[in-house]
Amino acid sequence: MAIIENPLELESGTVVEVAERPLGALTRPSGNTGWASWLFTVDHKRIGIMYGAFAMFFFLIGGLEALAIRLQLAVPNGKILSPEVYNQVFTMHGVTMIFLVIMPLAAAFANYLLPLQIGARDVAFPRMNALSLWVFVAGGFFLCSSLFIGGWFKNVPNGGWFNYAPNSGTLFSPTQGIDFYAVGLQILGIASLVSAINLIVTTLNMRAEGMTLMRMPVLTWMLLVVQFLLLFALPVITVALFLLMFDRLWGANFFNVEMGADPLLWQHLFWIFGHPEVYILILPSFGIISEVIPVFSRKPIFGYSFMVGSGIAIGFLGWGVWAHHMFVSGLGPISVAAFSVSTMMIAVPTGVKILNWVATMWGGKIRLTTAMLFAVGVVSMFTIGGLSGVTHSVSVADTQQTDTYYIVAHFHYVIFGGALLGIFSGFYFWWPKMFGYKLNEKWGKWNFWLQIVGFNLTFGPMHILGLQGMSRRIDSYDPGYGFETWNLVSSIGSFVIFFGVLIFIINIFVSKKQAEHLPPVGPDPWDARSLEWMTASPTPEHNFDEDIVVDSLDHFWHQKYGYDDDGNVVRIAYAEDVAQDGSNDNVHLPSPSYWPLVLSAGLPFIGYGVIYNYWLCAIGGFLVLGAIFGWIFEPPDDPDGGHGHHDDHGDDGDGHSADSSDADDSAEKTDDDLVSVGADTAEAGDAATTETTATAGEADNG
Amino acid sequence: MSNETTAVETGETIGGRKTHDEHGHITEFGYVRIFIILAIITAVEVVWSYYNIEAIFIPVLFLMMIVKFWLVAAEFMHLKYDVKVFAGFFVTGLVLAGGVYLIFLSASQIWQSF
Amino acid sequence: MAEAVLDSAVHAADDDHGHSTGTGISNNKLAMWVFLGSECLLFGGLISTYLLYRHNIQDGPGPSEEFFDIPFTSASSFVLLMSSLTMVLAHYAAERGDNRKLKIWLLTTALLGSVFVAGQIYEFTVFVEEGLGWSTSPFSSAFYALTGFHGVHVTIGIIMLLSTFISAVRGRMHPGNAETVEIVGLYWHFVDIVWVFIFTVIYLAA
Structure with missing residues (x-):
């Protein structure tokens, strides 16, 4: 990665009067108000917000499933769910929380913040960005539709989130549930893959001038690592899901034990994906709290390069540990020993991170805002989860722990205590940036304490239950094993969490109401460090009025603070003076598009089609193909005919118009999109400022 | 990962301009020549597959495969010349x-x- | 020649792809390479599955020199290899604005690709007649899945080639967007080198 250190040349473009041209469906939608503007938007900020909103919707579904599980297990011999329904509910709880909640919430932050943090005006492929959002939404609703298709709880995935073979075959799982799992996850995989490619290219190629890799905020770094993990891990699960689908729908023999197939094939493929997936879930939160903790400790992050390096190390090592999920599958002593050691190794970079967060806080001037509380919650809870994780790496101990509630306790401590709390920290931290008002701190603290207490009540006892021998995934238990007390405590805890989350949702509305009587939050309500705080709140559509030239890590901080003669930190400027006010409405932005939505709408049809009726595939295929062609031939911008770039290939002698040449530029490359941000400087040459570019653009048009 | 010195140095060599220049190293004839090498290796591979020489059969086969793989990736896909x-x-x-x-x-x- | 290079250099400077990125690397090309990196793990998974099951033939035919028609498959491998040459020649022509050659080579590449796919379909039908059905054994499933996935990739490539060809026919290709051809080419060569691998592992190593 070392070679891509060339400064980013981001020119401001110009907006030219839009002249509507009758191109029919190939006209690009315009306008930025009303519901349609959200549906067709390619703005990374709106896409990020929608990612978050949809993920929170799925969060409620997954949360209700969790409450159902805990109600069932609250007392011995629970009668609330039948064993069949119980299997479906815990499977959907896991799949929902992992694929429809944590991953998209991380994607929400990635979409919203990554371009801002590197000083870009948008992602590299804005339309593909919209595509990943809508494919995720399509896949999410497809998966959740299994809850009621064919009757409530008739065709729901019921093999657990890792869905082991041969239980997943038609012999043992005759309903359509596993088909929904296989197809649904493939659709979601498309969304993540597209997003990963997009964000990798964005991070490498769209950085502001001076924003070298080692000046990127830790969050950006962690998100970049996550995109790489997604990029390389998703094809593995894609293979596994395809093979499963072939087995179930078309009678192939990949997992057919009767034919001598190897059920460990699934386990290997799944966990080669599944373990990097664990880091896909946690690293964004690591990034988030690496932003939050320095701000509220008023200290730079301790050991920035170690922070980045350990994140990368986790990403790499995460590829070499997958078989620790399979210690009891009969791998053989050599494999078990090797994976045991590699698993222990991964605790090292994670430990480095924990140490660095603590060292950042050490001696800092700590402000215990809600965001900070959640961040500290991550550090402490994740440490507990990490330590129980180390006990798994000892294979002899793990043999005892496998498939007990101890495992359930462990991964909830890392995923809830690590990933989700981090995301809540991010909510409180970036809410003013996203929506222009702060979340109420009093409600926020109730939210935090209820959540952290409820969380420990729920999942702490599971350690004990697991060591007592309670199996995970059992739908009920008899009295007399000593499981009663802790299960009841755990169930009570889950409702405390529920009220905590409820308070968060109430807080959103309460704070919005209160904000009407409060002064605006300004660009930088927390006295923060990274570039997203250098523009107005909420972020203007064009992100930055002028291109930022970055000259150090924590560039924004160094604009505000300097050193006096004695070497003490002193304020040299107010945020309002340094930050941009978002008033420049003269920036050329990518135009909205219909096609990402259309393309995404086709995918569930194909999904239902392969399960139920191939004719539906035809409809879906038609939508997808139509969308691809619409996409290719769509003018890259509003058909204003005058933004002045791309019409200068005079020497090819065929005299076609700028728009058609643009359309061809993007033709035939499914992964093509144009970043129109400030692209029209062909003649202006070194146009560095908005003004000159605008002139150049007008000259072109004239 | 890297410092600013490399940033400046590499910045000069990886611009679009330079890469376009470098494609010029290979001519049409050069491509044909590489193709002929590839074709010959393929022929040898096929012939080799009929002589089952126990110990070195697989290694030699894989060696030839890797050479072909490398030639296509490096020359036809320009990996050798590109950033x-x-x-x-x-x-x-x-x-x-x-x-x-x-x-x-x-x-x-x-x-x-x- | 020098003029042509200068030409493309000028265009590199004023088209979007080369210009608005911080590194000077084209977004599109970078995205394609990132994608190809990802594809390595897709085909890796399928090849591993095949290797795992290659001797698990149940009552059906297995991978052997007698079962595979090595001369036939060698010929179709050669065809695919040749299509890589024509592809790179198409890119060469595109960069120099030689629209006539571009069209010829694009079409040739697509045709050679089609010949390959046709050969694969023919091969499949022969195998099915010889008793190697999709459900015959784990080997058969893995064989068809791997070669089938590759075949689908080739087919997608052909569609991309034909679309580019149509653009060229309509006079819309010029040195400024030669990168389109290059990106299609990257995908095409990748599919070719996957076949280099598959050909060795499945057929020759049998």
């Missing part, structure tokens, strides 16, 4: 795939059947 980051992505994918799948296959003990 290193492309090769970086590709090699990362190859190495990761090679690593995890070889470990998986070894754990499944398939090699004795080769």
Whole structure:
């Protein structure tokens, strides 16, 4: 990665009067108000917000499933769910929380913040960005539709989130549930893959001038690592899901034990994906709290390069540990020993991170805002989860722990205590940036304490239950094993969490109401460090009025603070003076598009089609193909005919118009999109400022 | 990862201009020549596959495969001339795939059947 | 020649792809390479599955020199290899604005690709007649899945080639967007080198 250190040349473009041209469906939608503007938007900020909103919707579904599980297990011999329904509910709880909640919430932050943090005006492929959002939404609703298709709880995935073979075959799982799992996850995989490619290219190629890799905020770094993990891990699960689908729908023999197939094939493929997936879930939160903790400790992050390096190390090592999920599958002593050691190794970079967060806080001037509380919650809870994780790496101990509630306790401590709390920290931290008002701190603290207490009540006892021998995934238990007390405590805890989350949702509305009587939050309500705080709140559509030239890590901080003669930190400027006010409405932005939505709408049809009726595939295929062609031939911008770039290939002698040449530029490359941000400087040459570019653009048009 | 010195140095060599220039190193004839080499290797491979020389059969076959693989990737896909980051992505994918799948296959003990 | 190079250099400077990125690397090309890196793990998974099951033939035919028609498959491998040459020649022509050659080579590449796919379909039908059905054994499933996935990739490539060809026919290709051809080419060569691998592992190593 070392070679891509060339400064980013981001020119401001110009907006030219839009002249509507009758191109029919190939006209690009315009306008930025009303519901349609959200549906067709390619703005990374709106896409990020929608990612978050949809993920929170799925969060409620997954949360209700969790409450159902805990109600069932609250007392011995629970009668609330039948064993069949119980299997479906815990499977959907896991799949929902992992694929429809944590991953998209991380994607929400990635979409919203990554371009801002590197000083870009948008992602590299804005339309593909919209595509990943809508494919995720399509896949999410497809998966959740299994809850009621064919009757409530008739065709729901019921093999657990890792869905082991041969239980997943038609012999043992005759309903359509596993088909929904296989197809649904493939659709979601498309969304993540597209997003990963997009964000990798964005991070490498769209950085502001001076924003070298080692000046990127830790969050950006962690998100970049996550995109790489997604990029390389998703094809593995894609293979596994395809093979499963072939087995179930078309009678192939990949997992057919009767034919001598190897059920460990699934386990290997799944966990080669599944373990990097664990880091896909946690690293964004690591990034988030690496932003939050320095701000509220008023200290730079301790050991920035170690922070980045350990994140990368986790990403790499995460590829070499997958078989620790399979210690009891009969791998053989050599494999078990090797994976045991590699698993222990991964605790090292994670430990480095924990140490660095603590060292950042050490001696800092700590402000215990809600965001900070959640961040500290991550550090402490994740440490507990990490330590129980180390006990798994000892294979002899793990043999005892496998498939007990101890495992359930462990991964909830890392995923809830690590990933989700981090995301809540991010909510409180970036809410003013996203929506222009702060979340109420009093409600926020109730939210935090209820959540952290409820969380420990729920999942702490599971350690004990697991060591007592309670199996995970059992739908009920008899009295007399000593499981009663802790299960009841755990169930009570889950409702405390529920009220905590409820308070968060109430807080959103309460704070919005209160904000009407409060002064605006300004660009930088927390006295923060990274570039997203250098523009107005909420972020203007064009992100930055002028291109930022970055000259150090924590560039924004160094604009505000300097050193006096004695070497003490002193304020040299107010945020309002340094930050941009978002008033420049003269920036050329990518135009909205219909096609990402259309393309995404086709995918569930194909999904239902392969399960139920191939004719539906035809409809879906038609939508997808139509969308691809619409996409290719769509003018890259509003058909204003005058933004002045791309019409200068005079020497090819065929005299076609700028728009058609643009359309061809993007033709035939499914992964093509144009970043129109400030692209029209062909003649202006070194146009560095908005003004000159605008002139150049007008000259072109004239 | 890198410091600003490399930033400046590499900045000059990786611009679009330079890469376009460098494609010029190979002419049409050069491409044909590479293709002829590829064709010859393929022919040797096929012939080789009829002579089952126990010990070195598979290694030699894989060696020829790797040479072909390399020639196409380096010359036809311009990896040799293009910015290193492309090769970086590709090699990362190859190495990761090679690593995890070889470990998986070894754990499944398939090699004795080769 | 020098003029042509200068030409493309000028265009590199004023088209979007080369210009608005911080590194000077084209977004599109970078995205394609990133994607190809990802594809390595897709085909790796399928090849591993095949290797795992290659001797698990149940009552059906297995991978052997007698079963595979090595001369036939060698010929179709050669065809695919040749299509890589024509592809790179198409890119060469595109960069120099030689629209006539571009069209010829694009079409040739697509045709050679089609010949390959046709050969694969023919091969499949022969195998099915010889008793190697999709459900015959784990080997058969893995064989068809791997070669089938590759075949689908080739087919997608052909569609991309034909679309580019149509653009060229309509006079819309010029040195400024030669990168389109290059990116299609990257995908095409990748599919070719996957076949280099598959050909060795499945057929020759049998």
